[in-house]
Amino acid sequence: MEQVLNWIVENQEMLLSYTVKFIVAILILIVGKIVANSVAKLMGKGMQKREMDGAVVSFLTAIIRTVIFIAAILMALSQVGVQTTSFVAILGAAGLAIGLSLQGSLSNIASGVLIIMFRPFRAGEYVDAGGVSGTVQEVNIFQTILKTPDNKVVFVPNAQITGSPITNYSREDTRRVDLLIGVSYDADLHKTKEVLTGVLEAESRLLKDPAWNIQVHALNNSSVDFIVRPWVKSEDYWGVYWDLMREIKLALDKNGIGIPYPQMDVHLHKD
Incomplete structure (x- = not known):
């Protein structure tokens, strides 16, 4: 000591x-x-x-x-x-x-730089990126943070995002609503188109330019399929989509136009 x-x-x-x-x-x-x-x-x-x-x-x-x-x-x-x-x-x-x-982590950093440089999406935009759909909250060094419509927070590696297609639903001001409506082969096609047109004319949120399109699209096994394609503002997309589906069903029922279900004809032969 x-x-x-x-x-x-x-x-x-x-x-x-x-x-x-x-x-x-x-x-x-x-x-x-x-x-x-x-x-x-x-x-x-x-x-x-x-x-x-x-x-x-x-x-x-x-x-x-x-x-x-x-x-x-x-x-x-x-x-x-x-x-x-x-x-x-x-x-x-x-x-x-x-x-x-740590090649994976460095790949995420490089991918984060690419996302910042080319900006395929911004905070607040709704995207489908890396197999996840949600609203962009933040892009950090290693990952992008998305919030799903049901309020889940998803952390997606940046490399996963840049390595797959990115769909940005918010970048454009307008979107087209694509509906496929099947009716019975017994239905009057001209009357059906008139009914569908009436439903669209009653919806005030649809844009006049571009104009909507209603056409016979396909003759399927059990139905005659119409395409109904109006244009709306991006923020109105889902509200218009759900309302049109409801109103089209009600209008077809009111006018006696059947919506078919898959069916099969069976023929019996006696010896």
Whole structure:
């Protein structure tokens, strides 16, 4: 114990120096964390004032926060005597090894950059991406966050999104409602078209330009199929779709036009 105390007394200046450096390094990390969050927050507010897309804002602020904090770590290591040049070289070699083992994660980062650059969708738009349909909430470094119509939050890897077709339902102002209505072979086709036209004329949310289209589409085994294709504003799509299906059924019933079901004729032959 006496030897330990003697060593401390003899090296108290060195211990004090290292203690101060260690405390400074800790302070650098704390301040770096605060600065990273503050700068990212300020830049995020600035980009929002310029009405930049929310997905782009969240992605860029995440990168800025990470870069600043990494710089703070290097400064803290330099303060305690670690040669940052050698450390960066070691970090680069380790990064290469880690990169080879984390190809999936790096692919997600690269895909996130592509999504931000080409912007196939924006925050708030309803899309089908990576096999998931939902409203875009955020695009971050590794994944895109979607909220489904039944209020589930789905985290989709960015690489999965860029590796598959993306359907954006919100990008255009108008959409076409595609209905396929089957009627009986006994139905009067001219009267059926008149009934369908009357239903469309009664729906105020349909657009006049482009004009709707009603045509006989196919002669199936059990039905004569009509296509009914009006145009609506994108935000009215589902409301119009459901209302038209209901009103068409009611109108066909009222006019005695049957909607067939699959059937088969069986012929019996006696010997």
